[in-house]
Amino acid sequence: MKVSLFATCLSDALFPRVNEAMVRILARYGIVPDMPDAQTCCGQPAFNSGYFAEAKRAAKTLLAAFADSDFVVSPSGSCTYMVHHYETLFRDEPEWLDEVRRLKEKTWEFSSFLVNVLDIRDVGATFPARVTYHPSCHGSRLLGIREEPLALLSNVKGLQLVPLPMAEDCCGFGGTFAVKMGDISTAMVGEKADHVLETEAEVLVGLDMGCLMNIAGHLRHRGAPVRVMHLAELLDEGVRRA
Amino acid sequence: MLESGFPPCGMRFAETEVGGVTPEAHGTSADKGSVRQRAVRALADDFLRGAVKRTTERLRAGKKSASEDLGRWEDWRERGRQIRLHTIAHLDHYLRVFAENARANGAFVHFADDGAEAVRIALDIAAMRGAKTAVKSKSMVTEEIHLNAALASAGVEAVETDLGEHIIQLAGELPSHLIIPAIHKNREQVADLLSADAGKELPPDTAALAGYVRKKLRDKFLSAEIGVTGCNFAVAETGSVVIFENEGNARMVSTLPETQITFMGMERIVPSWADLEVMASLLPRSATGQRLTVYMSGISGPRRGDDLDGPEQLHIIIVDNGRSRQLGDPVFQELLNCIRCGACLNACPVYRHIGGHAYGGTYSGPIGAVLTPALTDHAGWNDIADASSLCGACYEACPVKIPLHDMLVELRRRKAEAGRSKPVEALAMKGFAAVMAAPSRYRRAIRLARVAVRPLSRDGGIRIRIGPFKAWNEQRIFPSLPEQTFRERYRTLEQELRAGLADLDEAVRHRTEERLMARLMARTVNRPGGMPDRMETEPEPDAERSGLPLDERMPGEMAATAIQDMTRSGMARDDGKPACNDGREGGQS
Numbered sequence: 001m002k003v004s005l006f007a008t009c010l011s012d013a014l015f016p017r018v019n020e021a022m023v024r025i026l027a028r029y030g031i032v033p034d035m036p037d038a039q040t041c042c043g044q045p046a047f048n049s050g051y052f053a054e055a056k057r058a059a060k061t062l063l064a065a066f067a068d069s070d071f072v073v074s075p076s077g078s079c080t081y082m083v084h085h086y087e088t089l090f091r092d093e094p095e096w097l098d099e100v101r102r103l104k105e106k107t108w109e110f111s112s113f114l115v116n117v118l119d120i121r122d123v124g125a126t127f128p129a130r131v132t133y134h135p136s137c138h139g140s141r142l143l144g145i146r147e148e149p150l151a152l153l154s155n156v157k158g159l160q161l162v163p164l165p166m167a168e169d170c171c172g173f174g175g176t177f178a179v180k181m182g183d184i185s186t187a188m189v190g191e192k193a194d195h196v197l198e199t200e201a202e203v204l205v206g207l208d209m210g211c212l213m214n215i216a217g218h219l220r221h222r223g224a225p226v227r228v229m230h231l232a233e234l235l236d237e238g239v240r241r242a
Numbered sequence: 243m244l245e246s247g248f249p250p251c252g253m254r255f256a257e258t259e260v261g262g263v264t265p266e267a268h269g270t271s272a273d274k275g276s277v278r279q280r281a282v283r284a285l286a287d288d289f290l291r292g293a294v295k296r297t298t299e300r301l302r303a304g305k306k307s308a309s310e311d312l313g314r315w316e317d318w319r320e321r322g323r324q325i326r327l328h329t330i331a332h333l334d335h336y337l338r339v340f341a342e343n344a345r346a347n348g349a350f351v352h353f354a355d356d357g358a359e360a361v362r363i364a365l366d367i368a369a370m371r372g373a374k375t376a377v378k379s380k381s382m383v384t385e386e387i388h389l390n391a392a393l394a395s396a397g398v399e400a401v402e403t404d405l406g407e408h409i410i411q412l413a414g415e416l417p418s419h420l421i422i423p424a425i426h427k428n429r430e431q432v433a434d435l436l437s438a439d440a441g442k443e444l445p446p447d448t449a450a451l452a453g454y455v456r457k458k459l460r461d462k463f464l465s466a467e468i469g470v471t472g473c474n475f476a477v478a479e480t481g482s483v484v485i486f487e488n489e490g491n492a493r494m495v496s497t498l499p500e501t502q503i504t505f506m507g508m509e510r511i512v513p514s515w516a517d518l519e520v521m522a523s524l525l526p527r528s529a530t531g532q533r534l535t536v537y538m539s540g541i542s543g544p545r546r547g548d549d550l551d552g553p554e555q556l557h558i559i560i561v562d563n564g565r566s567r568q569l570g571d572p573v574f575q576e577l578l579n580c581i582r583c584g585a586c587l588n589a590c591p592v593y594r595h596i597g598g599h600a601y602g603g604t605y606s607g608p609i610g611a612v613l614t615p616a617l618t619d620h621a622g623w624n625d626i627a628d629a630s631s632l633c634g635a636c637y638e639a640c641p642v643k644i645p646l647h648d649m650l651v652e653l654r655r656r657k658a659e660a661g662r663s664k665p666v667e668a669l670a671m672k673g674f675a676a677v678m679a680a681p682s683r684y685r686r687a688i689r690l691a692r693v694a695v696r697p698l699s700r701d702g703g704i705r706i707r708i709g710p711f712k713a714w715n716e717q718r719i720f721p722s723l724p725e726q727t728f729r730e731r732y733r734t735l736e737q738e739l740r741a742g743l744a745d746l747d748e749a750v751r752h753r754t755e756e757r758l759m760a761r762l763m764a765r766t767v768n769r770p771g772g773m774p775d776r777m778e779t780e781p782e783p784d785a786e787r788s789g790l791p792l793d794e795r796m797p798g799e800m801a802a803t804a805i806q807d808m809t810r811s812g813m814a815r816d817d818g819k820p821a822c823n824d825g826r827e828g829g830q831s
Contacts, residue, residue: 001754007728009678013688014721016728020735027739030746035732040684046671048632050654050663054675061681070758088648105761117757118750137633142647166299170591174631181629182713183282187291187595188631190717217718220703 004069005033006062006107008079008209009041015209018075021236022110025123026073028239033073036065044082045175047089055089063099071117072107075232077139077207080109084143109139111207111231115148121155125238128158132201134192134215136208137170149207149231156238162199169195173214189218197224204228269415269426269599277625280600287597290426294597297425298588304531305585305639312527322524322642325517326579333569333578336478336511337560343481347543349556353508357387360561364389364470364503365396367557371501373398373467377459379485379492380404381472382582383507383561385417386604386617389470400470401462403491408455412439418598418606420584421529426597459491469495469553473506474582475521476558479514482542483558486525486535493537502544502553508560509578521581524641528585564617573652574616579642580609586646589639592629601626608636608646615653623662627653685727692723699723 003026011018023033039062043055062083066072074080084107086100114120133153139145153161172178172188179185192215196204204219204226206212216228229237284290309315329336341351354360368376376398378384390400390411402411406424410417412435417423424432433446436454444454471492475484483504485492496502512518526532545552568574587593587607598606602624603614611626627650636646657663658671677687698704699722707715714720 001751001758003754005732009684012728013691014723016724016726016731019728020731023732023735023739027743029750030743031750032736032739032743035729035736037681037729040678040681043678046674048651048654049667049671050651050656050658051668051671051675052655052659054671057675058678061678071754117754119753120750137631137635141634141638168635170631170633170635172591172631174633177628177631179710179713181278181281181592182716183278183285184592184595184629185631185713186717187285188591191591191595213721214718217703217714217720220719221717 001071002069003031003033003071003073004066005035006039006042006066006072006074006079006083007035008074008076010079010213011075011209014213015230018209018230018232021230021232022073022075024236025114025232025239028123029118029120036069038065042079042082043089044079047082047085048175048177052089052092056093059086059089063096063103066103066106067099069106071113072103073110073113074107075110075207075230076209077109077136077143077145078210080107080112081138081142083107109143109145109207111148111152112143112145115151121151123152123155123235123239124242125155125235126157126242127234127238128160129203130160130162130199130201131203131205131234132162132164132196132199133167134164134171134196134204134206134211135167136206136211137168139207140168145207149205152231152235153205156235157242159238162201165195165198166191167195171211171215173210175210178214185214186218189214193218193222193224196226202227203234205231205234207231269413269418275602277600277602277629280602281596281629284596284600289428290597291595293428294425295594297419297422298594301421301530301584301588305528305588306531308527308531308533311533312523318520318524319641319643321520322581323579325512325520326581326642327576329511329513329517330509330569330575330578333509333511336513337508340476340478340481340511341560343478344476344483344543344558345481347481348546349481349543349558352557352559354559354561354563357561357563360387360505360559360563361389361392363557363559364505365392365398367501367503368393368396368398368468371467371555373501375462375466376400376468376470376503377462377466377495377499378402378404378407378470379472379487379495380407380423381470381505382417382420382604383472383505383563384470387505387561387563389505398468401459401466403459403463403495404487404489405452405455405491408459409435412436416599416604419587420582420605420607420609421587422584426599459494463494463498466499467501469497469499469502471495471502471504473504473510473558474525475512475518476506476510477513477515477518477540478511480542482540484518485539485541486522486537487539488532488536490537493539496539496541496553497551500554501557502541502555503557503559504541505559505561508562508565509580525581525583528583528639528641564619567619568616573649574612576644577612577616577649579644580613581642582609583641585639585641586636589635590630591633591635592631596629601629608650609644612646612649612653620653620656620660623657623660627657685729688723688727692725695723 005019005023007019026033041058042062043058046055046058084104086104087097090096090100108117131153133149135146153159169192170188171192172185174185177185196215204215209230212228212230219226219228312318344351352363354363376393378400393400402408406422409424409427409432419425429446432451433444436451437444440454444450471485473483474486477484512521522534522538526535544554544556565578568578586609590608593607601610603610605613611629614626630650632647632650634647637644640646658668677683695704698706702722703719704711704722705715705719711720
């Protein structure tokens with residue numbers, strides 16, 4: 001059985017520790033995924049801006065990389081959603097649709113893979129801290145991943161989960177939106193950060209480094225001492241503390 | 243009219259006293275800036291942002307509790323979606339049935355290809371009836387075609403009777419929300435407007451201001467020759483026009499004047515009263531959190547026999563103005579499903595921060611961002627579709643499940659493929675594609691980037707505000723690039739993990755094998771597994787459901803052709819020719 005890692009260009013280049021945490025968790029259950037080097041990027045930045053041809057050039061690296069995989073696991077709800085949306089991207093190239101559907105079937109966001117495929121809700125972690133959770137838009141709304149991260153967090157010993165007010169509101173990242181409509185994006189991340197600070201949480205946790213990078217970048221700019229972590233990082237650190 | 247303490251449809255007074263910035267052209271049809279420029283202006287208006295935030299949050303909370311109260315909300319949404327998909331796919335049929343039934347009731351039915359024609363028909367009717375004054379209830383389509391200005395230049399005073407619409411009419415502005423047009427005005431601003439109108443000082447007090455408008459409008463209701471209404475839903479089954487409202491002004495408008503003109507966008511049809519019930523369950527809950535609007539009026543013709551009130555003549559103007567262009571479009575046909583509830587506006591974080599006027603058109607928020615380009619065939623190719631982070635909140639909020647987030651991407655795609663994007667962006671995307679198409683190029687690009695930004699990193703972050711970092715670092719700190727990518731690290735890490743590998747956990751092995759088996763089985767019966775994306779089902783034409791006969795036909799595209807035939811042949815048209823004065827027998831052209 002071949003489990004492969006879809007590292008995402010963002011976490012490959014900027015947040016390797018997130019992928020590292022993810023594979024360490026999986027290794028505890030005897031799964032050491034391979035990471036096919038053919039992969040580059042899911043193509044979402046180009047797709048979201050309406051550049052389908054360009055997006056497909058990136059997407060095809062994923063189709064090639066994971067052709068033989070049984071499961072593909074990713075630390076990003078947003079990139080996973082993009083892969084699940086390839087039918088729209090490839091709708092003018094129907095000869096790819098079969099392969100696209102196969103990839104969709106086998107691609108999972110990390111927390112969803114743990115809970116829905118491996119039926120694991122308790123990784124045996126200890127993390128005594130006041131923590132709040134930001135549900136990224138694509139993962140929660142468009143992939144339906146809502147319960148899984150909460151289930152995993154609820155089983156972490158010592159962790160006090162505090163609800164984030166207006167949690168479902170977008171953080172303002174939206175990929176190129178943050179640059180193209182920077183003023184609106186800044187207003188949105190400002191509002192999100194206000195809500196995070198309202199919770200008085202020590203840690204903000206989430207499933208998507210795009211969102212977390214955005215919120216963390218703004219919190220740092222404001223000098224707020226909130227630690228921002230990906231769920232995989234929190235669980236991995238929690239396992240090593242136990 | 244506005245009852246104190248009752249949640250009014252048209253009017254919202256702010257709690258704060260902070261006055262807002264009111265740039266001259268902002269919010270009027272004269273404002274020709276870009277969406278981004280208008281957004282920046284709106285972001286500086288603290289009052290506007292506070293008012294919009296408070297109101298949209300209240301409406302969202304209302305929707306949440308009203309939908310939970312109804313129960314099985316997702317089932318209702320799907321039902322609503324199917325009804326709308328079906329109706330639009332067979333729009334020509336239902337319009338024909340509606341027109342026949344409405345005429346049989348004694349109404350005149352006119353079809354207008356575009357806004358100009360709709361206005362011309364209305365002016366002809368006004369001239370024929372010798373009208374000097376028209377009282378209007380809320381109608382977004384009349385805003386779309388700029389009816390009031392046209393009536394005014396023909397010497398007909400058009401008076402908005404919905405309180406929010408009345409206020410923005412006095413201010414000369416476009417509505418800034420689908421349901422609450424004056425959401426951006428505070429009590430002081432309203433008092434100033436009404437005082438100027440009254441010719442005397444009115445206090446910034448809800449009861450006093452509403453009282454003034456009530457008294458003013460009472461005279462207008464009694465003297466107006468024409469009542470202009472919109473139409474929430476036109477029921478094909480009985481040729482009826484259905485209006486939802488809270489203030490009662492639409493009742494006044496449709497009972498007192500001798501002539502009624504009802505405008506409807508051509509997509510505002512439901513096949514039957516049974517289908518209307520679904521819409522009536524979805525719309526008020528989605529719009530304001532009400533279980534029902536205060537008044538729901540079903541109008542099936544002009545005054546008859548023993549009726550104590552009602553117009554002598556009822557004219558229904560069915561407006562196309564770019565709607566039929568969506569039929570047959572694989573992405574935008576679904577846009578016509580919209581029931582104009584405003585839930586997407588209330589859910590949209592961008593709308594919440596910039597308000598309705600920043601969108602620069604009659605319709606704002608997520609629906610406006612798609613509707614305006616679609617109806618105008620992308621006139622101007624502006625940047626309206628860029629004002630979205632594609633978070634999908636609009637799709638989630640929509641009671642008929644319109645995938646607005648996908649439609650926004652499609653707008654961007656059409657703009658890029660029409661060669662209308664900024665050259666810098668198109669070039670950057672080509673660069674992106676070139677780098678991402680080959681892993682070796684991708685790896686090289688990262689190495690180069692690492693070298694380039696290393697001197698800019700300080701304390702784990704990059705803080706410079708030039709070039710690509712400018713927009714981001716205005717209010718954020720960009721993270722430094724680590725010395726190794728994950729894939730570089732994994733070369734050794736993978737070996738380490740395999741060396742120390744425990745055996746595959748039994749339960750895990752079992753579960754993964756189970757899933758692989760299930761996937762193999764599913765593939766043989768051709769059903770994709772994995773996580774659910776949005777539903778992509780084709781609507782089934784359902785001849786039984788509404789009890790009306792249907793041809794077997796291809797939806798969408800044929801409907802478009804049929805409608806064009808219908809309007810061109812003039813068969814559907816109650817022409818500009820004056821109808822015979824004995825309106826009760828007439829209605830046939």
